[in-house]
Amino acid sequence: MSDFNLEANYKRIPYLLNIKGGYFFYDNNRIDLKGLMGNFGKTSLSEIEGSLDLHNNSSFRLVTGKSKIHLGEIQSWLSTFKTMREFITRFRKLNGTIDFSSIEVSGPILERSKWSFKTKGEGNLTEPDGPKISIDINKSVDELNINNLKIEDNQSKVAIKAINKINDWDFSFIGNLSNKSLNKVLKEVKFINGWIKGNFRAQIMFEKPYRSNFLGSLNGENIDVPSNSKHQIEIEKFSIEAKNNKINLNSLSLVWGKNQFSVKGNATPIENRIKLDLDANSDGLDLSDLEEAFVKNKSSKETNGPNKSFSPIYEGVIRLNSKYLKYDRYKWNPFNANITLKNGDVNVVISKAGICGISTPGEISITPKKVKLDVNPNSNNQDLDATITCLWDKGKRVTGSYDIDGEIGALGKGESLIRSLKGNVNFFAKNGRIYHEKFLLKMLELIQILQLKLPDLMNKGLYYNSIKANGYFIDGKFMLDNARLDSPSVVITGNGNIDLISKKINLKLQVSPLKTVDSLFKKIPLVKKIRGGNLLSIPVRVKGNLSDPEVKTF
Numbered sequence: 001m002s003d004f005n006l007e008a009n010y011k012r013i014p015y016l017l018n019i020k021g022g023y024f025f026y027d028n029n030r031i032d033l034k035g036l037m038g039n040f041g042k043t044s045l046s047e048i049e050g051s052l053d054l055h056n057n058s059s060f061r062l063v064t065g066k067s068k069i070h071l072g073e074i075q076s077w078l079s080t081f082k083t084m085r086e087f088i089t090r091f092r093k094l095n096g097t098i099d100f101s102s103i104e105v106s107g108p109i110l111e112r113s114k115w116s117f118k119t120k121g122e123g124n125l126t127e128p129d130g131p132k133i134s135i136d137i138n139k140s141v142d143e144l145n146i147n148n149l150k151i152e153d154n155q156s157k158v159a160i161k162a163i164n165k166i167n168d169w170d171f172s173f174i175g176n177l178s179n180k181s182l183n184k185v186l187k188e189v190k191f192i193n194g195w196i197k198g199n200f201r202a203q204i205m206f207e208k209p210y211r212s213n214f215l216g217s218l219n220g221e222n223i224d225v226p227s228n229s230k231h232q233i234e235i236e237k238f239s240i241e242a243k244n245n246k247i248n249l250n251s252l253s254l255v256w257g258k259n260q261f262s263v264k265g266n267a268t269p270i271e272n273r274i275k276l277d278l279d280a281n282s283d284g285l286d287l288s289d290l291e292e293a294f295v296k297n298k299s300s301k302e303t304n305g306p307n308k309s310f311s312p313i314y315e316g317v318i319r320l321n322s323k324y325l326k327y328d329r330y331k332w333n334p335f336n337a338n339i340t341l342k343n344g345d346v347n348v349v350i351s352k353a354g355i356c357g358i359s360t361p362g363e364i365s366i367t368p369k370k371v372k373l374d375v376n377p378n379s380n381n382q383d384l385d386a387t388i389t390c391l392w393d394k395g396k397r398v399t400g401s402y403d404i405d406g407e408i409g410a411l412g413k414g415e416s417l418i419r420s421l422k423g424n425v426n427f428f429a430k431n432g433r434i435y436h437e438k439f440l441l442k443m444l445e446l447i448q449i450l451q452l453k454l455p456d457l458m459n460k461g462l463y464y465n466s467i468k469a470n471g472y473f474i475d476g477k478f479m480l481d482n483a484r485l486d487s488p489s490v491v492i493t494g495n496g497n498i499d500l501i502s503k504k505i506n507l508k509l510q511v512s513p514l515k516t517v518d519s520l521f522k523k524i525p526l527v528k529k530i531r532g533g534n535l536l537s538i539p540v541r542v543k544g545n546l547s548d549p550e551v552k553t554f
Contacts, residue, residue: 001023001024001025002021002022002023002024003021003022004020004021004022004024005018005019005020006018006019006020007019012077012080012081013040013041013073013076013077014041014076015040015041015073016040017038017040018038018039018040019036019037019038020036020037020038021034021035021036021037021048022034022035022036022037022048022049023035023036024036028054029053029054029055030051030052030053030054030055031051031052031054032050032051033048033049033050033051033062034049035047035048035049036048036049040073041070041073042068042070042073042097043067043068043069043070043073043074044067044068045064045067045103046064046065046066046067047063047064047065047066048062048063048064048065049062049063050062050063052109057108058108058109058110059106059107059108059109060105060106060107060108060109061104061105061106062103062104062105062106063102063103063104064100064102064103064104065101065102066099066100066101066102067099067100067103067121068097068098068099068100069097069098069099069100069121069123070095070096070097071094071095071096071097071098071125071126072093072094072095072096075088075091075093075094084112089187090186090187090188091185091186091187092126092184092185092186092187093126094125094126094130094185095126096123096124096125096126096130097123097124098121098122098123098124098125098133098135099121099122099123100119100120100121101120101121102118102119102120103117103118103119103121104117104118104119105117107141113141114141115139116138116139116140116141117137117138117139118137118138118139119135119136119137119138120135120136121134121135122134122135122150125184125185126184126185129153129154129184130153130184130185131151131152131153131156131181131184131185132150132151132152132153133149133150133151133152134148134149134150135148135149135150136148136149137149143164144162144164145162145163145164146160146161146162146163147161147163148160148161149161151177151181153181153184155178155180155181156175156176156177156178156180156181157175157176158173158174158175158176158177159172159173159174159175160172160173160174160177167205167206167207168203168204168205168206169202169203169204169206170201170202170203170204171201171202171203171204172200172201172202173196173198173199173200173201173218174198174199174200175197175199176195176196176197176198177192177195177196177197178192178194178195179192179193179194179195179222190224191223191224192220192222192223192224193222193223193224194220194221194222194223195220195221195222196218196219196220196223197218197219197220198216198217198218198219198220199216199217199218200214200215200216200217200218200240200242201213201214201215201216202214202242208272209269209271209272209273209274210269210270210271210272210273211269212245212269213245214242214245214246214247215242215243216241216242217239217240217241217242218238218239218240219238219239219240220235220237220238221235221236221237221238222234222235222236222237223235223238231256231257232256233254233255233256234254234255234256235252235253235254236253236254236255237251237252237253238251238252238253238254239251239252245268245269246266246267246268247266247267247268248265248266249263249264249265249266249267249278250264251263251264252264257286258284259282259283259284259285259286260282260283261280261281261282262280262281262282263278263279263280263281264278264279265277265278265279266278267316272313273313273314273315274313274314274315274316275314275315275316276314276315276316276317276318276341277316277317278316278317278318278319279318279319279321280318280319280320280321281320281321281322282320282321282322282323283322283323284322284323284324284325284326285320285322285324285325285326285335286326286327287325287326287327288326288327288328313343313344314341315341315342315343316340316341317338317339317340317341318338318339318341319337319338319339320335320336320337320338320339321334321336322334322335322336323335325353329393330355330356330391331355332353332354332355332360333354333355334352334353334354335350335352335353336350336351336352336353337349337350337351337353338351344367344368345365345366345367346365346366346367347363347364347365347366348363348364348365348366349363350362350363350364350375355390355391356386356387356390356391357379357382357383357386357387357390358377358378358379358382358387358404359377359378359379360375360376360377361375361376362374362375362376362408363375369413370411370412370413370417371410371411371412371413371417372409372410372411373408373409373410373411373417374407374408374409375408375409376405376406376407376408377404377405377406377408377425378404378405378406379402379403379404379405380403381401381402381403382401382402382403382404383401384398384399384400384401384402384429384432385397385398385399385400385432387402397434397435397436398429398432398433398434398435399432399433399435399461400429400430400431400432400433400464400467401429401430401431401432402427402428402429402430403427403428403429404425404426404427404428405425405426406423406424406425406426407423407424408421408422408423408425408473409421409422409423410422415476415501418476418500418501419475419476419501421473421474421476421500422472422473422474423472423473424470424471424472424473425470425471425472425478426469426470427467427468427469427470427471428466428467428468428469429464429466429467430464430465430466430467431464431465431466432463432464433460433461433462433463433464434461434462434464435461435462440462442550442551462487462489462490463487463488463489464485464486464487465486465487465488466484466485466486467483467484467485467486468482468483468484469483469484470482470483471483476499476500476501477497477498477499477500478497478498478500479495479496479497480494480495480496480497480498480507481495482495483495489513490511490512490513491511491512492509492510492511492512493509493510493512494507494508494509494510494540495507495508496508496509496542498546503545503546503547504543504544504545504546505542505543505544505545505546505549506541506542506543507541507542507543508539508540508541508554509539509540509541509542510537510538510539510540511537511538511539511540512537512538513538538553539553539554540552540553540554541553541554
């Protein structure tokens with residue numbers, strides 16, 4: 001059929017639809033169009049041609065020449081389609097017009113996500129004061145290329161290019177873009193809440209990052225960045241400059257969750273990696289958020305399969321100074337470290353870190369296969385009750401002041417890391433009281449049969465002059481060697497072990513009650529010789545679950 005004039009009413013468009021032209025062909029397998037013209041309302045299309053293959057997944061191709069699109073009419077029409085409604089409702093009411101030099105759309109007619117399109121045009125998005133726009137865009141199933149996008153009004157004037165090829169990505173930004181301009185078009189601007197301005201270009205080579213090129217400068221304020229964690233990243237302010245293939249981050253201030261970060265330094269592509277040299281400061285860092293983001297990102301990659309993205313290997317140094325580092329309920333306060341990245345490995349040299357009154361400088365090396373740990377815990381004249389409350393959330397158990405020092409090392413991953421623990425820890429506490437300790441209560445109950453005067457552990461606690469314990473790690477156990485509690489009421493000595501994997505305890509103790517009486521007999525040479533320096537000593541074994549062990553004499 002040719003040279004026809006068709007007028008029709010289409011319930012999705014509140015205007016009379018007029019089509020004339022050209023050439024129309026139909027059989028059982030295919031529909032072809034050529035040389036058609038069409039219009040409805042203020043919208044007109046010319047040089048329409050296309051095809052619909054009814055046997056090839058109902059694939060279609062539609063091409064137009066010069067066309068005038070009234071955005072308000074198209075917006076109303078597209079909003080009647082369920083698959084387009086969510087996308088269209090993001091925009092405010094558009095009433096501008098765009099003149100297109102060409103439009104091309106193709107793909108399976110029932111699978112919009114697989115459509116490809118190419119278009120060039122310019123016009124106004126809204127009247128009378130909306131931003132002017134010029135576009136040259138093409139989209140395939142896997143790629144969206146912005147060959148040219150210009151936006152201009154009294155707040156913004158910008159030209160943007162983002163071309164995504166097989167092995168490289170070319171991005172440029174020239175001018176300034178304000179949130180105020182975007183707010184005239186979009187109901188909610190999720191990305192830019194402030195502004196971006198500069199003259200910047202990045203040519204990124206996916207397979208050979210060292211051949212990437214960066215040039216120019218870019219500044220901005222109040223930018224929201226999508227994040228895999230539950231917290232959004234809000235860039236308060238940034239300033240970057242690039243020259244001779246080197247990116248200088250003059251300043252970056254951002255908020256992630258409740259924490260503030262500031263970063264400066266530089267990044268340089270070399271060979272197949274990006275070399276970093278950064279200084280980062282924070283008012284706090286939660287490792288749980290980092291872990292969550294990493295797991296979500298890894299899960300997303302495994303679910304969606306490999307995709308082309310700029311994910312080079314990073315190497316270099318990040319000097320981190322944070323007021324605290326939090327993981328679960330534990331908090332190191334402060335946390336200062338040099339983080340070195342190389343060949344996929346991470347090395348953390350901790351210069352200053354304290355947890356619950358214990359200083360923990362040291363070094364942690366992380367590789368895909370194992371973790372190496374070397375930490376030197378130490379403290380001097382710290383509050384024992386405050387440390388126990390902080391570490392185990394159990395206050396008023398043991399009071400006094402304490403010193404601790406040690407050297408702890410490990411190499412492995414998971415349970416093997418705990419089994420590989422080595423080193424020693426020395427502990428000394430003085431002038432305090434012990435309350436509510438289960439195994440001590442059970443121990444004192446055992447020796448009640450002697451009808452000796454014992455301390456009221458529940459109410460007054462057991463006063464002690466000193467507690468001394470030295471130990472070392474072997475095969476996942478902490479071996480206690482020559483431990484001693486000295487008290488006016490009782491002396492307890494012994495040794496044994498704590499299994500850190502099964503959380504079991506096995507101690508052999510000697511309990512000597514009534515030290516005050518004992519000391520009297522020590523002054524009598526004959527008795528001292530017979531008793532070996534002690535009037536009475538009761539052997540006690542503490543064995544079982546660490547939280548509630550069994551205590552009995554042997």
